Amino acid sequence: MIPVKGVTDQKIAVLGLGRSGLTTARALRAGAAEPICWDDNPAARARAEDEGFACRELTKPGAFDDIAALIVSPGIPHLYPRPNPVVRAALRAGVPVDNDIGLFFRSVATSEWEEFDTAPKVIAVTGSNGKSTTVALLHHILEHVGRDSQMAGNIGRGVLDIDPPRDGGVVVLELSSYQTDLARALTPDVAIFTNLTPDHLDRHAGMGGYFAAKRRLFAEGGPDRAIIGVDEDEGLFLADQLSEGPADDRVIRVSSGQKLSGDAGWSVFARKGFLSEYRKGRQAGSIDLRAIAGLPGAHNHQNACAAYAAARALGLAPRVIEAAMQSYPGLPHRSQRIAEAGGVFYVNDSKATNVDSAAKALSAFKKIRWICGGLEKDGGLEGLKGATGEVLKAYVIGREAAQFAMQLDVEAEVCTTMAAAVTRAMAEAEPGETVLLAPAAASFDQYDSFEKRGEDFIAEVQARLKE
Template identity: 80%
Template sequence: MIPVTGFEGAKVAVLGLGRSGFATARALREGGAEPVCWDDNPGARARAEVEGFVCRDLLKAGAFDDIASLVVSPGIPHLYPKPNPVIRAAMVAGVPVDNDIGLFFRSVATRGWERFDQAPRIVAVTGSNGKSTTVALLHHILQEAGRESQLAGNIGRGVLDIDPPGSGGIVVLELSSYQTDLARALTPDVAVFTNLSPDHLDRHAGMGGYFAAKRRLFAEGGPDRAIIGVDEDEGLYLAGQLAEASSDDRVIRVSASQKLTGPGWQVFARKGFLSEYRKGRQAASIDLRQMQGLPGAHNHQNACAAYAAARALGLAPRLIEDALASYPGLPHRSQTIATHAGVRYVNDSKATNLDSAVKALSAFDNIRWICGGLEKDGGLEALRGQTGKVRKAYVIGREAAGFAMQLDVEAEVCITMAEAVARASAEAETGDTVLLAPAAASFDQYDNFEQRGEDFIAEVAKLRG
């Protein structure tokens, strides 16, 4: 646990008692604060009271009179589409609003670090797609190198629930736009921006607000080294904003679509090969094509970002290459779960937006595509012209018929995962890939994308039963 500092003897309100909320309350108490908790769910409040936490309705008059700060769980909107009533009440009362990420950055460094041979370092990764794979891949590389590494944030453990890092220890954080948007402290040693595509636009009032939330990771604290995906204009702009000159190697530019040139530090992937250039000279080259845990150009972008972060932390190219080759992949992200009768079954349930689905569709051939779910803002126009490798789509979800009508490929309305897997497998031929890449959120039928992926895995398992 990371005890929260700076609130000794003060009352701090905690709104939302999910995983991060409970970890925050415990870390505040460990640091000498008095947590005051609230959640609309009576069951969550009951669990908090069992742990000895005080619960208070934060919408009652005077609820913030003795509160020093309000700490908010990431899923609770603080501004758009409109502020949660509790958060608005705090703002009206002049009470600062923060989240667990902000508390982590203000609390993780302690005087004990002065005794370490090497100070711990924090790597934070944000972007639209590939964050989870990038951080998991970097964590794997560090572990293979024998370095102390902990994975936290939007993946793994809550940031305040991890162990205090030891000498030379590294904490690898996945941070969503919800987390970077509100944190009052953001001071990583290495910050990574993977890419940007439309997502969560209602929460950020459009693409400008969405990018601004991501940009805060680089603008607020000024990382020692920034790794920027430059395949979109926003990444190009961000890299230009951070670099003092084209040769400034505090910025490492990353691409999965183009060769990068110039006197600076670049890492890019082309035709399945990762290349590192520095000061105009090639420093390393790695063949990614046969690495089973990293299929497709989108995973090659993730490999470039993780490779660049590992290099920024001082690891040698050959060591990183060996670790990339042994990376097993993450569940629900281009995860091959079975090969049956010559047909490959791939679970990419995490492909919840159009951009991630397009990348999944480009990674495989002869695709029987299972898609559909809770459609996000903007429709499916971005999928047009991207389905050349798709033999047929099998559409799930409560609005499957409407979803199917927007596709530019033959589509069958299946509604349920069971029907989609059964129909796709019945029609699949040797050499085909049955790919779950929904291009939609899961909440019309499932609690989360993980549950949707597990349902796919279960239905595929029945084919062998």
């Protein structure tokens, strides 16, 4: 655990008592603060009280009179579409509002670091898609070479729940826009921006607010090295803002699908399955990504470029990174090959919760029997047009499956349930085809999470393969 610094004998309010909220309360207590907790869910409050934490209704008059700060869990809105009532009460009382990411960055370094031969590093990854794979791949590379590495944030453990990093250790964080938007301290050594596509627009009042939340990690974080995906205009703009000129190699530009100019300082890009690194106009490394089973498709090649660039920024050699990538197994629910039978492949990409990530999954495979549908996100399915060329047929799940199916530009069968969709897709699949779950929608109309949806897909496939 990372004890929170600078809070001795202070009363700190914690709003939201899920995984990150309870961990925050524990870390505050470890830092000699007095956490004052609240959650609208009585069961969550009961769990906190069982651990000895005091709970207080924070919207009552005077509730913030003795509170030094309010720490808000990621899922709770602090501004758009409207502030949570507790957050608004804190704002009116002039109480600073922060989150666990801000507490982490102000608390992770200790006096012990001065005695280390190599100071620990914090690498933070943000963007719309590919964050989890980039973090997991980089963590895998570091473990492969024997570096002490921990994953935290939206993947692995909560940021305050990890062990204090040791001599030469690396902490790799996955940070969502919810987390970067509110944190009062953001000071990574290396920051990565993967890409930007529409998502969470209601939470950020549009695309501009969404990009601004991501940009804070760089503009306010001041990383020593910034790795920026430049396949969208926002990434190009961000790289330009952070760079002092074409030869400034503090910015590493990353792309999938386009060759970047070798004169632009430091760049890493992938084309036709080959990763290339250029520095100061010369090629410094290359990797054939096509045979790496854990990284299928151009979208994963972009993730590979970002992780490669971060590993290079830490001083690792190209051939060492390539050897580590070869053994990367991939992440569950992200282009995860779960079975092969009768010449048919079965792939679980339940994490494809928006249109852009689903389109990228569709581009990674041939002859697809596509299971899709769920809780449709803002913006509709317009972004899928032109991405369904390899789709033989769609099998649509979800409570609004019929409406979802009407928006697709391929033959679609309304199945509603996962069981029906898997049954129909498997019955019609032929050798050389892929049955792919890539929903292009959130899971919450039928499942508690995308993980549960993916697990259901796996269970249905495995059950029918045993028949």
